Amino acid sequence: MNTTGLVAAFIVIVSGLIWVGTHSNDAEWTGNRNQCVDECYDDWKATNGGGIAEVEQAKQVALAAATPAALGEKYYGQCIACHGGRGEGGIGPQLAGQATADIVAKLTAYRAGEERGAQSAMMYPVAKPMADQDINNIAAYVSNL
Numbered sequence: 001m002n003t004t005g006l007v008a009a010f011i012v013i014v015s016g017l018i019w020v021g022t023h024s025n026d027a028e029w030t031g032n033r034n035q036c037v038d039e040c041y042d043d044w045k046a047t048n049g050g051g052i053a054e055v056e057q058a059k060q061v062a063l064a065a066a067t068p069a070a071l072g073e074k075y076y077g078q079c080i081a082c083h084g085g086r087g088e089g090g091i092g093p094q095l096a097g098q099a100t101a102d103i104v105a106k107l108t109a110y111r112a113g114e115e116r117g118a119q120s121a122m123m124y125p126v127a128k129p130m131a132d133q134d135i136n137n138i139a140a141y142v143s144n145l
């Protein structure tokens, strides 16, 4: 390629870049459909309840609050009087340190009305209304006490 060719190529490339640079902020320009700045981004924030960072953070918080253990912790409020705030036991046996699967098996047995220990009757009304999901959540929480 001779010098004229190089200069011509250079001019074409540079003007192309300038064109893209000046037009990419143009709302009418369809070359970059993902661009959402200024008003567009303000609208997006209004619709989504915050900027990208806030929305992402809110998602993480919601996700953490909905983990099985977090849901189990809420349910465990009904158990504290008999099993202790830290699962240390009291009227009922110690739950802390028990494996998830054991807790699930024991609660499922009480829910089915099976007799385990001498005081199983105290657990029947507790276990009866529990859904499988409640049992799994409780077990996830209790096994980490």
Ligand code: HEC
Pocket: 075, 076, 078, 079, 080, 081, 082, 083, 091, 092, 093, 094, 095, 103, 106, 107, 115, 116, 117, 118, 119, 120, 121, 122, 123, 126, 138
């Ligand atoms: C009114 C007191 C009381 C409440 C409330 C109570 N428990 Fe119990 N729990 C007991 C007693 C007593 C036992 C022992 C029953 C037996 O003899 O089989 C027991 C046993 C258990 C066991 C079996 C423990 C083991 O190692 O054998 C689990 C698991 C359990 N409870 C979980 C729970 C959960 C979860 C809750 C709350 C949703 C709860 N309990 C609420 C009194 C209670």
